[in-house]
Amino acid sequence: MAAFKTLDDLGDVTGKVALVRVDLNLPMADGRATDLTRANAVAPTILELADAGAKVLLLAHFGRPKGERHSTLSLSLIQGEMERVLGREIMFIPEVSGPVAEQAVGIMRAGDIGLLENTRFWPGEEKNDPAFAQGIAAIGDFYVNDAFSAAHRAHASTEGLAHLLPAYAGRAMEKELNALEAALGSPQTPVAAVVGGAKVSTKLAVLENLVGKVQHLIIGGGMANTFLAARGVDVGKSLCEHDLTGTAEAIMEAADKSGCTVHLPYDVVVATEFAANPASLRICNVHEVAPDEMILDVGPQAVEALGDVLKTCRTLVWNGPMGAFEIVPFDAATVGLAKTAAALSVEGSLTSVAGGGDTVAALNHAGVAGDFTYISTAGGAFLEWMEGKVLPGVAALEA
Numbered sequence: 001m002a003a004f005k006t007l008d009d010l011g012d013v014t015g016k017v018a019l020v021r022v023d024l025n026l027p028m029a030d031g032r033a034t035d036l037t038r039a040n041a042v043a044p045t046i047l048e049l050a051d052a053g054a055k056v057l058l059l060a061h062f063g064r065p066k067g068e069r070h071s072t073l074s075l076s077l078i079q080g081e082m083e084r085v086l087g088r089e090i091m092f093i094p095e096v097s098g099p100v101a102e103q104a105v106g107i108m109r110a111g112d113i114g115l116l117e118n119t120r121f122w123p124g125e126e127k128n129d130p131a132f133a134q135g136i137a138a139i140g141d142f143y144v145n146d147a148f149s150a151a152h153r154a155h156a157s158t159e160g161l162a163h164l165l166p167a168y169a170g171r172a173m174e175k176e177l178n179a180l181e182a183a184l185g186s187p188q189t190p191v192a193a194v195v196g197g198a199k200v201s202t203k204l205a206v207l208e209n210l211v212g213k214v215q216h217l218i219i220g221g222g223m224a225n226t227f228l229a230a231r232g233v234d235v236g237k238s239l240c241e242h243d244l245t246g247t248a249e250a251i252m253e254a255a256d257k258s259g260c261t262v263h264l265p266y267d268v269v270v271a272t273e274f275a276a277n278p279a280s281l282r283i284c285n286v287h288e289v290a291p292d293e294m295i296l297d298v299g300p301q302a303v304e305a306l307g308d309v310l311k312t313c314r315t316l317v318w319n320g321p322m323g324a325f326e327i328v329p330f331d332a333a334t335v336g337l338a339k340t341a342a343a344l345s346v347e348g349s350l351t352s353v354a355g356g357g358d359t360v361a362a363l364n365h366a367g368v369a370g371d372f373t374y375i376s377t378a379g380g381a382f383l384e385w386m387e388g389k390v391l392p393g394v395a396a397l398e399a
């Protein structure tokens with residue numbers, strides 16, 4: 001991996017203006033943030049820079065205003081939440097460049113924190129317009145990107161600015177990049193990947209990338225049904241993309257060629273209806289699924305065998321739940337395998353990195369998120385990284 005600069009590479013920043021790209025796209029209800037994970041994640045970088053004496057200007061997007069001002073999507077709405085998270089006062093600045101922004105920066109003192117307006121109020125942001133980026137760069141001395149979750153977008157505040165000012169990874173970005181490097185960049189082998197979730201079609205590129213990189217590919221969730229069908233298993237009424245069985249076969253062949261073992265469940269949890277603890281619930285071999293049954297989770301024998309596979313591995317990357325974990329007892333395989341992975345991580349034999357919206361929810365549900373080596377909350381950026389894509393926001397930091 002190309003090297004990137006971190007806050008450790010900054011010299012004396014006293015009185016210098018830091019433009020810090022953060023993810024403040026907080027989920028909101030009734031004007032209040034319902035989850036402060038993203039705000040908490042960027043607090044260390046902001047406080048470190050402020051304490052070092054920089055004037056810290058926060059740059060972020062909020063919702064999808066599509067290049068126009070919308071009062072309902074102003075970042076002023078989260079100023080209060082951010083002040084509570086940081087334990088500091090913040091000055092809200094209703095622009096990102098120009099005389100109003102310049103004046104505001106002029107009255108800030110070393111160590112002050114300013115919150116610039118939603119970058120997506122201007123069409124130049126998503127177009128990565130050089131003139132727009134230059135306007136922002138004009139008010140800053142250096143650029144810090146702490147928003148890995150936005151790094152898959154080549155926007156002015158995520159990519160353009162990195163070419164116009166000295167650019168550094170913030171602490172959250174640094175942690176994320178180091179974790180991802182340890183998981184798939186130059187991992188300790190053997191590496192296992194768990195890929196689950198609803199559909200093969202949403203994760204084709206992930207599967208295609210992983211077969212060439214990992215020694216064990218563990219497929220669970222609804223997508224396992226498509227692979228089972230490709231192997232001639234009758235999956236009954238299960239969620240299954242029958243039109244993708246050819247693709248599933250090609251993935252298994254590619255895996256074979258590159259020495260990657262594909263693990264599919266051999267016992268499964270089935271029911272005729274998708275409800276909590278249904279009367280029709282039973283565990284059976286994959287070859288015994290009845291025409292009116294749905295596979296809703298991986299079976300207990302397979303979970304035990306997969307746990308044994310993890311015990312032989314040094315690295316694990318996980319995206320997607322093993323079953324329909326939102327409804328009991330179809331959470332059992334996800335919870336069981338997650339507990340094994342967590343125990344191995346705590347013991348120190350496994351480096352475990354997981355990401356994905358439902359995956360993070362499932363690991364929280366299992367009560368083991370804190371025991372994984374690293375949990376990415378980045379969503380789209382995490383998936384694109386699992387696809388092996390170059391993320392423009394990261395590439396610009398490495399340039």
Ligand code: ADP
Pocket residue numbers: 196197198199202220221222223239295296297319320321322323324325326355356357358359360
């Ligand atoms: P992530 O958000 O972590 O990337 P996905 O969105 O791909 O994960 O998949 C999560 C969804 O997959 C969950 O809603 C879960 O209920 C569903 N799912 C998992 N296994 C099955 C299954 N056997 N049948 C139907 N849905 C499933």
Ligand code: MG
Pocket residue numbers: 356357358
């Ligand atoms: Mg999802």
